[in-house]
Structure formats: structure tokens, C-alpha cells
Amino acid sequence: MISGDLSIILVIKERCPCRRPELKIKVNPEDFQVEEILARPLVQTPAAHRVYRLRKRNWNTVDALSEIARSRGVELRDLHWCGRKDRSALTVQYFSTSSPVDMTFRSTNLSAEFAGFSDSRLGPGSISGNRFRIVLRDLDAQESEVIDKRLEEVKLFGFANYFDDQRFGDVSGGGVFPGEMIVKRRYGEALKCIFTAFHPGAPERVKARKAEIASKWGNWKDLSPLCTEPRLRGMLEVLTRGESELEALGKLPREEMSQYLSSYQSFLWNLLLEGILKETVGNLLTIRCRPVDLLQYRDLPREVFRRLAELVIPTPAAGMPEVPGGFGKVLSRVLYSRGVRLSKLRLPEIHQAFLSSFGRRAISVPEELKWGEDNDRLFPGRRIISLEFILQAGSYATMLIKSVSRG
Template identity: 35%
Template sequence: MKLKVLPEDFVVKELARLPLREKGPYRVYILEKKGWNTIDLLLRLAKARGLPYRLFSYGGLKDRHAHTFQYVTVRHPLDLTTEEAKFSLRSIGWMDRPMGPDLLKGNEFALTLRALSEEEVSRIMRRVDEVRGFGYPNYYDDQRFGSMDRQMGLMAERLLKKHYNGSLQIYLTGIYPEEKKEAKERKLFFREHWGDWATCLSRAKTTMERKIFGLLTEKPKAYVEALRLIPAEELSLLFSAYQSFLFNELLRRILEDLGLELTAVPGVAGPYLFYRRLDRKQLVYLDSLSLPLAASRMEFPDAMSERHFTAILEERGLRRGSFNLRKVRQAYFKSTPRKAIIFPADLHVHPAESDELYPGKQKIRLSFKLPRGSYGTMLVKRLIMP
């Protein structure tokens, strides 16, 4: 099976409740894009118009390898309507507040699965019926863990353990698959010369690299002060990645504790365990179950989930109080509930067709809606699992 061969094979449209006004301090836009991630494109737009990036707000990040539609606000009266080959920005009105995740209801997906054999088509159709009846685990997918270095792990865990030097090293030298060759080589150089701050500064390229290595050149042990230079929004994303990692681990353990027959699908931050069917008691329990994201204050739905979470923290050398950071405070861990399993709304499968890109193979088009924060790619993993 092949996914995202063309941007049009993965279309995502935000569903939102927008309190539009005839006039207001925030101009609202629809941002349509292909081949761009949300932050990089907004940074480009801000720079092109000579506006501070802080004036731009969005509800969610959208995949670079997709055709996406999302809402953006800019706190500025200038009409930034733009039309280019790979993106467009179209003004649709005004609001009294910035765009944010709380305004999102979810996302509408239209996906094309390609290069399928007849056997794969048949299996996917059976899996669709299973998902309609029993849902599937609401894991965070691999794209949530783009900030995880394969050798050193997640920056936030080191920070929670007060390993300030180590967390800063992951932040500045973590290597990720989608990065350009030059960036990977530069980070390897930093890793090899870690502690020789003047040498690192000589190869620094980004503004943040220059700031941090410049500080450390003057104050060689100022790791906490350096960590405080990380922008709040960026640090929040790093914290969210770790919360997602812990959520997935907690959900895996609960599914195992229920004695379900599970199939493992590999993931960059651990396997995704999927069930095929549930008995009535299991379905009622999981459908009503919401698990908290990690923070110093959490509310668990039952003793089993709290017991598993406590065990996870102990294994990783943490406790709940670890999430109450005192030295790095520009971002923080906030606990919100997340459904353990989800049922795609309006799930429709179009009849299989010949795949024009892969002769002799077939393609299937799917359309469905998911709540905010749930991943269409996770549904695909569920449908194509062995």
C-alpha cells in the first residue's frame, strides 16, 4: 500500500466554530497549502509582509505531505490574501479573538490508498466494518514525535529529570529524518564538540544556535539560562511530544491488561497495538474511557489507569511532581483528557478502482471525520495492519 503519493491523495480540511464578525482586531483567513508545514509557511508570510510572527495564530499544525485547508488569524488590518503555486491565503472575515485549538471541532479527511492488490482491498473492506463496530485506539501517530532523537530520546524527559545539559544537547543536536543533509552534518559537529562552546559557535547558523552557544561561550555552565531562551511555543511542542509518548504507553498497557488479542504495528516511539474486536463489556469500558495527559495534577478515570501511569513514571525515573518545573517556566505541562478509542464519523469507502499510477494495482478512496487531535494516518494503520 502507498499513501501520499500525490498531495491530493491526503486532503485535510479543518472543521471549526468561528465567531466571525463584520469587523474586529483579528482578520481570519483560509490557508490552503501543499508541500509546506504550517509554521514554516506562516514564518515566510510574516517575513514577506514585514510583520512579527507573533501576530499569526492557528488551531493546529498540518502535514507537509498533504493538501490541507486550515484557519489562520492575523492581528493586523492589512489584507494578506495571496495566491501562489503551492499555497493560497484567502480572507474570509474578522474575529474578536485569535484562532486557537479550542475553536476546532475536528478534521475532515479524503484519502487515497494506492498500489493495492485484490487481497489487500478485500482485507481493508473487512477492517472498515470492524472499525465501524468497535472503533480503534486513539494513539498519537509518528508525526507527533518528529522531535525525538533516535539515540537520545525526547528532550522533555531529560528536562523533567533536571538533566539540563542533556536536555539542551538534545534540543541543539537532535537529528530528525526529514532534515536537510547540511543541518544533520552541523548537528553532528555540535555533538562531537559538545562543551567546546567557541567551536560550536563558529558553526552556528540559526538565530537560536547563535544565542545559546554565544551565552555558553561566556558562561560555560549556564544550561538553565540557555534553556530559558527557547521560545514558549517551541517548548510547548516539545512538552506535548512527551505527553503524547506517555499517553500512548498508558493506552498500550490498558489494552494489554484487558486481555485483548492485539496486533503490533511498528512506530518510531513504540509499537501501536490494535485489537480487531471487543466484547460488549470491553466496548462499553473503552468507549467511555478518557485518559489524562501527563502533568503534576491529573484526574484518572479509574484505579487501573492510575496504577499503570504510576508504574510508567517509576520505570522512567519520574514522579508526578516532576512535571511542576521551577527553573524553566516559559511553558508548562497541562493535563487534558483524551478519548482512549474513537469512531470515525461519516466513514465512507468508495468502490475500488484501477490505479492509474501503478498498472495492475487498485486504489481505494476513503472519506471520514475525526475529532480534534486524532490522526487520519492512525486509521490507515488500523485498516492495513496484518
């Protein structure tokens, strides 16, 4: 998952045996700035929902809103927001509430100010896009030249609109999706994934504890002192009583179950898009992604660009619409490769969440893309490239960065 308190290194791998450049992003929060763009303007006359502008630095969205809600004596569930923004960034986003309580807030690295009113509460569909200001650091002259050339191509042709690593934080080190195990009705394996998962940057003591859980898996009473997380303890109590693995999964919070399922759905969509690119585009390069590397294009013939720019691909789900462009066979190959049938994506036994299909554009073309080069004051003798651009809602700036970092 692309996250961290210091710098993030992106390594872009190409198939040729040439030198692989490295660059650093998020060396400090100011190097990665994001601002939501609301799809509809707010009004200043009183309406059902008050909307606040949230500014945060080194806070994730849920923790930031939880802190504000706690300080004002309201429940987090009374606040509604458009999407989560990275902790290691300087972000501006919006949230709404129907509560009459004034949610204005100010502390170090976190503030909320009244922005206006809305007739409806905010949600994922309330923004049209995000504006990014990003600094790429620690580049040499050759690397900056490569990136400059690729930026020119991306400005014209965009990039493949894959879901990026942030979407796949639940995937185990072995590339196992809890969501895939649930879809395959292998509930025990799903539980083991959930109990033993840890963030790549976790302390060694956490990794050791998770390894011990894996080694004692099935001996539920022995796991009790190792499962300190409340959500794990709730599931473990069900297993200890001899109830089924499915009943244990029923203790997962709604949001977490939804995350597991949507993560797997996003993975299938990525494979579908990659398969479509293989059939329609030449000159593909490999970019390093989680949980598997993916293919990205460079430039496109005019007709291919037009076709891809118009292509909206439905995310896999039972009852999904037909994949347009005659690419249904690509989806069939993807599902076969994972040992899954489309009908298996209907999950009546899972009460917390379900998979529904929605359309996602095949490619993303940044708007107002501009960039400049300068000396890197943090890494003497090296160069920086500063980027500014707008992406449609749901597109990943980190995917754009991966796309331009090797050409």
C-alpha cells in the same frame, strides 16, 4: 516523523511471521487532503476578529502564514490559527487576526480568502474536527482485502487514539526525549539532544555535521563553526561564557520548549493508553510507531467498547486528576518504567513553558467513514483504496491508516 516531499511508506508489523504489507500515502499532495471543521459558525457582521480560509499545497502552516504576514506587512504573532497541517498535503484551515489589514492572498499553491468574523481569536479549541480524503496506493489484491476488512471493524469500533509520529519529531535516533531529560533535570543531556538532532530525511552533510557536534560535545569553542542555527548559537554563547546548562536552555524559544515538553507528555500518555488496553482488550496487534511500537485493537466486546468510548484519559502532569476507571496503577507503572515521579513534571525552573493536564479520549471513532477501490494509475497492476472520514480534533488520520493496514 511522517512527512516528506514524495511518497510515504507505512509498514505495519504484526506479531505473527506472516507477510507484511506495504502501502504508500502522500505520493502527491492530492492523495492526502485535510479540511478543518470549525466548532462555531462564523458571522458575516463585523466583529473583533477577521477569519480567513487558508488553502495550501506543499507548504507547512507556519511558513505559509509567515509568507502571507510578510506580504501584508504584519507580524506573524498577529495571526492565530487552530493547528499545524502537514506540508505534504492539500489542506484547508483557518486563521484569524484583529488587524484591519486585508489578508487576502493568492500565489502558486497558497491562498487566503476572507471567510467571516469571530468575537474571539482562533486557537486549538476552535475546531471540532478535521475532514480527510486519503488515497492508499500500491496495494495488491490481498492487501486491499485486508484493509477492507479492517475498515469495517474501525467503522464499528474505532481505533486507539494514540498520538502519532508527527508529535515526536524531536526524538533522537536513540529514542531520547529532550523533554524527558529536562524533567529528570539532566540538562546537559537535553542540550546534547537538541544540538545533535536532525530530521531522518536530512542531507548527509547535515548528519555529518551533527555527528561532529556530538564528538566534540563539551568543547564549546570548537562547536562554534558547527552550530549554524541561530537558536543553537544563542545557547552556545551562554555555555562558552561558563554559565549553566539550565541558563542555556533558557535561551530556547517558548514554542520550542513547549514542543519538547508536550512531546514527552504525549509519549507518557501513549504508554498509559497501551497499558490500559493490555488490561482490558484481547486480540491486540502491533503497529510500528515512533519512538516505540504500540498495540492496537481489532474489534471489541460491546461492554468493553462502551467503557473505552466513554473513557477520557488525562495527560500526565503534576496535579493531574485521577485516571478514571481504576487505571491509576497503570500510570504508576508507566512512570516507574521511565524513572520519573509525577511531581517531577512540575518545572518551576523552566520559564518558557509548563506542563498542564488535559483530557484526551481513549479511542477515536471516525464519522462518515466511506471508501472505495480502483486501479492504481501511478502503479500499474496495483490497486488503490480512497478513504473519506471525519476525526475529532486532535486525532491522527495516520493512526487510522496504521490501524487498518494489517488485520
